Amino acid sequence: MKFVKRNLTLACAGVLALAACGGGDSGSGSMDKLGDGEGAVNLVAWAGYVEDGSTDPAVDWVTGFEAETGCQVNVKIGNTSDEMVELMQSGEYDAVSASGDATLRLIAGGDVAPVNTDLIPNYADVFDDLKNKLWNSKDGVAYGVPHGRGANVLVYNTEAGAAPDSITDMFESDSPYAGKISVYDSPIYIADAAIYLMATQPDLGITNPYALDQKQFDAAIAALESQKSIVSQYWALYTDQQASLEAGSVTLGTSWQVIVNLATANGAKIAATKTKEGATGWSDTWMISSKAKHPNCAYMWLNHIISPQANAAVAEWFGEAPSNSKSCELTADKNHCTTYHAGETDYWSDVWYWTTPTAECLDGREVECVPYTEWVNAWNKLRA
Amino acid sequence: MQITRRSQLALRVATYAVLVFLYLPLVLIFILSFNNTNSLTWPPQGFSTRWWSTFLDVESAREALISSTRLALIAMTISVVLGSMLSFALQRFEFFGKNSLSFLAVLPIALPGIVTGVALRNTFVRFGLDLGFVSVIAGHTTFCIVVVHNNVVARLRRISPNLREASADLGANSLQTFRLITWPLVRSSVFAGAILAFALSFDEVVVTTFTAGAGFQTLPQWILNNFSRPNVLPYVTVVATIVMVISLPIAWLAQRLSDPPNDKLV
Amino acid sequence: MSSVNSNNRAKRTSSSLSRFVQKHPRLGLGALLSGPILWLLVVYVGSLVLLVVSAFFGLDEFTGKATSELTLRNLDEVVTENAYQMLVLRSIGIASAVTLICFAFSMPVGFYISKLAKSWTKRGLVVAILLPLWAGYLVKAFALRAIFEPGSEFGTGGFLKNTIGWSPGFGYLAVIITLAYLWFPYMFLPIYAGFERLPESLIDASSDLGAGSIRTFFSVMMPILVPSIAAGSIFTFSLSLGDYITVKIVGGKSQMIGNIIERTLLAPNQPLAAAFTLWPISIMVVYLLVMARLGAFKNL
Numbered sequence: 001m002k003f004v005k006r007n008l009t010l011a012c013a014g015v016l017a018l019a020a021c022g023g024g025d026s027g028s029g030s031m032d033k034l035g036d037g038e039g040a041v042n043l044v045a046w047a048g049y050v051e052d053g054s055t056d057p058a059v060d061w062v063t064g065f066e067a068e069t070g071c072q073v074n075v076k077i078g079n080t081s082d083e084m085v086e087l088m089q090s091g092e093y094d095a096v097s098a099s100g101d102a103t104l105r106l107i108a109g110g111d112v113a114p115v116n117t118d119l120i121p122n123y124a125d126v127f128d129d130l131k132n133k134l135w136n137s138k139d140g141v142a143y144g145v146p147h148g149r150g151a152n153v154l155v156y157n158t159e160a161g162a163a164p165d166s167i168t169d170m171f172e173s174d175s176p177y178a179g180k181i182s183v184y185d186s187p188i189y190i191a192d193a194a195i196y197l198m199a200t201q202p203d204l205g206i207t208n209p210y211a212l213d214q215k216q217f218d219a220a221i222a223a224l225e226s227q228k229s230i231v232s233q234y235w236a237l238y239t240d241q242q243a244s245l246e247a248g249s250v251t252l253g254t255s256w257q258v259i260v261n262l263a264t265a266n267g268a269k270i271a272a273t274k275t276k277e278g279a280t281g282w283s284d285t286w287m288i289s290s291k292a293k294h295p296n297c298a299y300m301w302l303n304h305i306i307s308p309q310a311n312a313a314v315a316e317w318f319g320e321a322p323s324n325s326k327s328c329e330l331t332a333d334k335n336h337c338t339t340y341h342a343g344e345t346d347y348w349s350d351v352w353y354w355t356t357p358t359a360e361c362l363d364g365r366e367v368e369c370v371p372y373t374e375w376v377n378a379w380n381k382l383r384a
Numbered sequence: 385m386q387i388t389r390r391s392q393l394a395l396r397v398a399t400y401a402v403l404v405f406l407y408l409p410l411v412l413i414f415i416l417s418f419n420n421t422n423s424l425t426w427p428p429q430g431f432s433t434r435w436w437s438t439f440l441d442v443e444s445a446r447e448a449l450i451s452s453t454r455l456a457l458i459a460m461t462i463s464v465v466l467g468s469m470l471s472f473a474l475q476r477f478e479f480f481g482k483n484s485l486s487f488l489a490v491l492p493i494a495l496p497g498i499v500t501g502v503a504l505r506n507t508f509v510r511f512g513l514d515l516g517f518v519s520v521i522a523g524h525t526t527f528c529i530v531v532v533h534n535n536v537v538a539r540l541r542r543i544s545p546n547l548r549e550a551s552a553d554l555g556a557n558s559l560q561t562f563r564l565i566t567w568p569l570v571r572s573s574v575f576a577g578a579i580l581a582f583a584l585s586f587d588e589v590v591v592t593t594f595t596a597g598a599g600f601q602t603l604p605q606w607i608l609n610n611f612s613r614p615n616v617l618p619y620v621t622v623v624a625t626i627v628m629v630i631s632l633p634i635a636w637l638a639q640r641l642s643d644p645p646n647d648k649l650v
Numbered sequence: 651m652s653s654v655n656s657n658n659r660a661k662r663t664s665s666s667l668s669r670f671v672q673k674h675p676r677l678g679l680g681a682l683l684s685g686p687i688l689w690l691l692v693v694y695v696g697s698l699v700l701l702v703v704s705a706f707f708g709l710d711e712f713t714g715k716a717t718s719e720l721t722l723r724n725l726d727e728v729v730t731e732n733a734y735q736m737l738v739l740r741s742i743g744i745a746s747a748v749t750l751i752c753f754a755f756s757m758p759v760g761f762y763i764s765k766l767a768k769s770w771t772k773r774g775l776v777v778a779i780l781l782p783l784w785a786g787y788l789v790k791a792f793a794l795r796a797i798f799e800p801g802s803e804f805g806t807g808g809f810l811k812n813t814i815g816w817s818p819g820f821g822y823l824a825v826i827i828t829l830a831y832l833w834f835p836y837m838f839l840p841i842y843a844g845f846e847r848l849p850e851s852l853i854d855a856s857s858d859l860g861a862g863s864i865r866t867f868f869s870v871m872m873p874i875l876v877p878s879i880a881a882g883s884i885f886t887f888s889l890s891l892g893d894y895i896t897v898k899i900v901g902g903k904s905q906m907i908g909n910i911i912e913r914t915l916l917a918p919n920q921p922l923a924a925a926f927t928l929w930p931i932s933i934m935v936v937y938l939l940v941m942a943r944l945g946a947f948k949n950l
Contacts, residue, residue: 042598056445074599077609085714086918092515092598109713163856180802187917234903248802266421358712373711376917377727383905383913387766387863394763402759406782406834409793412809413785416796416802427812470686477679486947487938488690491698495886495934496892498908499927502915503697506924508705511923515813526694529686557668587786607788608895624789631784 030116030141031224034299038071041297044087044096046284047238047304048258048318049147050075059317062311069304071297079236080186081354082376091291094298095149099190099282100135100352106142106287113359114141120303125324127342133354136285144285145302148311150320150340151281151351152184152192152208153272155250155260167196167275171227178230182241182253185234187372187379188354191280193220193227195352199277209280210355210361215277217370221378234383245270257319261283278350315340396458410628417621436616447605449623455517455602457583461522464578466525467532472531475540492527501594502524508595515597523591528581535577535642538572543569576641579634603627697932705924710750714918716890724925738929741907744826745890751830752886753838753879760838761867764845776842783835791899794828796821796899821904829890836889837882844878845871875943884941892930 043050052062058124061184062073078084081102081267088096088111098106106112106240117123123131123145130146137143156164161176169175170183171193183189194209197219206216233250235241238259244250260272284288286305304310308326315322316331323343328337341347355362361369387395439445466528472488492500500523508519543566559594589604596605607620670677708719728734763775782790800819801807810817818824848871856866894908907930914922941947 023734037661040599076598080916082918083916084915089715089918090509090597105713109710109715111713231903237898247799247806249800331598356712371711373714373919376914376919380910380914380917381731381733384737384910386857391863392766395758395766399759399762399767402834403775404753404779406779406831409790409797409831410782410785412796413789413793419657427806445945466686466689469682470690473679473682473686479679485687485690486950487942488695490884490938490947492690492694494888494938495698495906496888498892498894498911498928499698499701499930502923502927503694503701506701506920507693507697510700522693525689529689557665559665559668583784587784589788590892600651604786604788607786607792620789620792624786628781628785629791632781635781636777639773639780 002167010058012337015198023119026140030114031119031295032116034119034193035296037069037071037297037300038294039070039128039160039297041301042072042093042264042299043073043075044078044084045075045092046097046099046255046318047077047079049097049284049314050315051314052117059313061305065301065304065310068309069297069300071294073301079238081188082186085109085111088289094292094294095208095288095301096288097284098144100277101356103285103287104356105314107138111290112143112287113292115288115302117145119299120145120306120364122303122307122324125308125326126306127325129155129345130323131281133283135283135353136287144287145324145366147284147286147305148315148316148318148320148323148352149226149281149283150350151259151274151279152254153254153257153260153279153283154275155182155190155245155255156273157245157248158269160251163271163273164252165273165276166278167192167199167279171223173226173230175230175252177252178250179232180251181227181231182233182244182250182255183202183227183231184254185236185383187375188280189254190217190220190224190379191352191354192377193223195278195280196276202372203340208361209352210357211365211367211369213365213367217374217378221382224382228382258317261317261319271277274351278352279349281351281353283353286308288344291311312336326360400462408516412627413621414628417618417625419618426439439619439622441474444601444606444610445603445623446603446617451601452603455520456582458521459528459580459585460578460582462521462525463532463581464574466583467529467577468536468574468634471527471536471540472482476536489533490528491507492530495586497527497590498508501591504591505594515595516600519595519597520544520592520600520602523595524585524588527588527591530575530584531581532574535573539570539573572641576638577642581640583631583634583638651929670673691925701924701927702931704921705928707921709921711783716921724922725928728928729920734926737909737910738933740822741891742933744822744829744906745887747826748829748833749837749883749886749888751826752834753831753841753883755834756838756841756882760842760845764842764848779838780835787832788895792830793830793897794824794831795900796950798824798828820900820904822901822904824900824902825897825904825906828896831887832896833886833889836885837879839873840882842877844875848874880944880946884938884946887937888934891933 014029031062048055050062051059053060058301065071066073076087078087078096081099081241084096084098085102085105089109091111096102096106096112128148130149132140132142139231154164154167154170156177160180169177170181175181184192191209194206194212194216197204197216198206198209201345204216204219206212212220232242233241233253234295235244235253236355238256241250241253241255242259242263245253245259246266246268248268255272255273260270286302288295288302291320292298305314306324308330311322311324312327312330315327316333316336319340321337322328322331328342331337333339336345345378357369357372357375359368359371361367386563417435418433419428420432432561438543441488447627470489474482474489504519504526505515508515513519522592546567547569548561551565552558556564585605587601589608590601593608596602603623607623610620612619704716705724706720707716707720708721708723709715710717759779763772767775797809797810798817798820799811800817801809801811806812807817818827852870852874853866856870857863861869892908894906894912895902897906897909907926911923911926914926917923
């Protein structure tokens, strides 16, 4: 009996130990030299960032890259930043186009390696105010190259009434669009609720939608709870929102310009705008995995995607401001950079780039703010 | 048993109504494969055969088809061997833990696919093993074993033990008995199980999603991913129709093989 | 001459091998079981155990990776939180509704095909019912999406909206109908097999004793069919309980247990996702034990 008991305890301890180990890998340093391509590269990207002609035969900046470098591109579309973090943690992918709410988590978790920008010639042409920012660097070391930036837009059906411009139409129960509203299905959307509160409940004192103390956070959740009754769709897969916009079952929602463009091409009568109270947005960074199996191809891809030609193509297709200053001359629409405010600091002053909320308030306050894991839990409960 | 004419008619109507309902969505898919636009709304806007004439060019579909077939063949082979072994063991012998093992043998299909998928992924990631072809095979084989086992054990139960005894009485050793008596009686259920295992593996998407790595894509994954790519979406309807048509004789065969052997022997 | 010798040698080896196996039956059993046991027990059950254990670990808040700190927090969250309790109940409700619908339709159809259909149509009808299984899960789910699409005054709807002018839209009703559609053959097959195995003598005896057909159906046939029904229900219940893809395709805003497991895993919060899986695992274990009591395992 003692024999059995002891072995059982040992076995249990063994299982526990096995289950506990396998924690974070420490990130290695960046590469010193660029070698030959490994023949393939596995990417995690936002929809529309890695186009090889299968969405639209004219939209392709991948095939040329593959022919030139011999690196076969395999892309996995991440629908939310959370998905991207999870995919990168598995160690199966070489590079990721991460938004600000994923980058710091990846850096802290050791899932991405510092990027040696000397190996990326096109990095020199990137807008200076995107380099070495809070979300893409650590202690002055660059952890990625900027891809581009944009704001989350408000898409609306032009035949449903006068053009909206306020975020209140997304939240108030007397909204003319009630019952046909589409909301992004990710915990980061809580920040949009915070922006709504910044405008409608200024005495809550929210200064940064990602720095919410418990009281402000609870108010945001309450706003989202009451929003539930007027929402008809929580979208993560961009084609879901596209299909609903085309079918007319969604007439108002938070969206990306690429979705608006695709739906319009299929005949949807829609338009997009930035809400006057401010909006959430993103500034994306291409990062390289610390466990990359094809590091050389990954570096080559980074250099390619921020090259003037490719960066112009993707910025136009997706509907965002490019990161390469030389891309503005190369866009098919000569006004693209103006439309997307590529050089305009004013425009971005009320765009809150996606960033990871931490317990240490991002606006510098001394109180304790709600960390991202609580955002996830709250969102889960909201959606259940 | 006396069934009134009216009840008979009602039952027949009910059966055919169910059949109509079962096939309506499939017919819709077939019709939509000739749709002129690249969306799945109804009614179809215009008639076009361009998806049919060009679908062989879609490289991702071809590769996904090949991946799925390879995967299903391998999973089928492994599970036929292991599943039959399990059936014979459970049917022929009494041993400690037999009931528990029978119970365990049902779990892979009784537990939702997401549980299996998440559990296997967790194991592979923890032990630092790569997620790729092997991990998917591991996942698929698990539930395929159960499918084969169900088929074979059901048949084994129906074979009278007298037959084996008679064979032994007549001087055959156990290998000869297996080769000449048991196998002919059992083999059609093994084939039926194999076909079902192949079909299950070919169509599976949940466990595959969680256990597949980068760069490997089965046909169901291709379908799921290509609902995100409007220009490839119509090819999904074409591929679906083809799979349905090819499946008809295979389904027939599987059903034939599942029928118990001639009752006189049992 | 040598071929006869080698033939005899082969015969002798095979017969001595079989005598060895007959003398040591345990070895035969061991050989038969080793492969499957290794697979099922070690790989599969081992993974399940690891998963359950992983639910007891905490999460590094910033990186989203599991820590080595043991905690009951995940379990507590998953069991006591009201929103999640409702979610679990809802999922059980949907799975039960799907099972009932499949059962309600399988009985008359199974009875008809087994007892009333002419013999030359029987096999054709059975194959016709089973064939949609081969069409593929995703294809059917998307086909049903095209049927349920509600559209609006700004755009066209799907099949239902355009033929009968009404559609339930995307939601729990669409999910239940779609799941019942998908899993119907799984309930049908065991019930049909059960009908086929019904001894005619019992039915004749029942009518000889004066029972009408309804009485015979409920008092004689149904009880014998219980194991088959139980076996079929295992599939429809389990497949519906854990489904998350159909919910995403036709469910609109709806969420079931599977969705929250997927969402939590991708958060990433693997320990909490593992805690959530404890719900379907426990529900199914209980369900299986009950069905085993009803004799389902003799009939799978």
